[in-house]
Amino acid sequence: MKISIGNDHAGPDYKLAIVKHLESKGIEVINHGTDTFDSVDYPDFVHPVANDVENGTVDFGIIICGSGNGVAMTANKHQKVRAALCWTKEISALARQHNDANIISIPARFTAIQQAIEMVDTFLNTAFEGGRHQTRVDKISC
Incomplete structure (x- = not known):
């Protein structure tokens, strides 16, 4: 599995903990986020993640x-992205x-680091149910 991650100045410690956790499980992580708490513009770090997902490289x-x-x-400005x-x-x-x-x-x-790690694990290990949900997902894109 390959994951792309990005963050602004509110999340370097979260990113570091999540990356360490994922890499310990053998998951490859591409880091597009900032490593400092200095104020930055989050779109600069999010568009590369969304591009990775949209292009299927992760x-x-x-x-x-x-x-x-x-x-x-x-x-969510990217066509093939469904960010929850x-x-x-x-x-x-449920998002998955x-x-x-x-x-x-x-x-x-609004979350603790351990809580964020648990959410990431749940997210990555939960499959899309398809079925009746597929029709709704298909209607998301314009």
């Missing part, structure tokens, strides 16, 4: 900012099962 994406909203809005803002494992599972989300958006200021 299996999934992970994006992190303070609220998770700005990065999700940015990623998640703050619990249950929402992470019902929405076939391919990027998880994490709100660093």
Whole structure:
């Protein structure tokens, strides 16, 4: 499995912990995020993740900012991206099962690092259910 990750200044510590966790499982991670807490513009770090997902060079994406909203809005501008803002494992599972989300958006200021890691694990290990949900997912794209 190959994952693309990006973050702004609210999430370097989250990214570091998630990357370390994923690499310990043998998952390849492409890092597009900042490594400092200096203020940056999150689109500069999210568009590369969304491009990776849209182009199929990775299996999934992970994006992190303070609220998770700005990065999700940015990623969802890409045609083949379905970024889901998640703050619990249950929402992470539903984002995959019902929405076939391919990027998880994490709100660093509203989740703990361990919680974020658990959400990522759930997201990556949950399959899309298809069926009645496929019709709805097909209607997302304009």
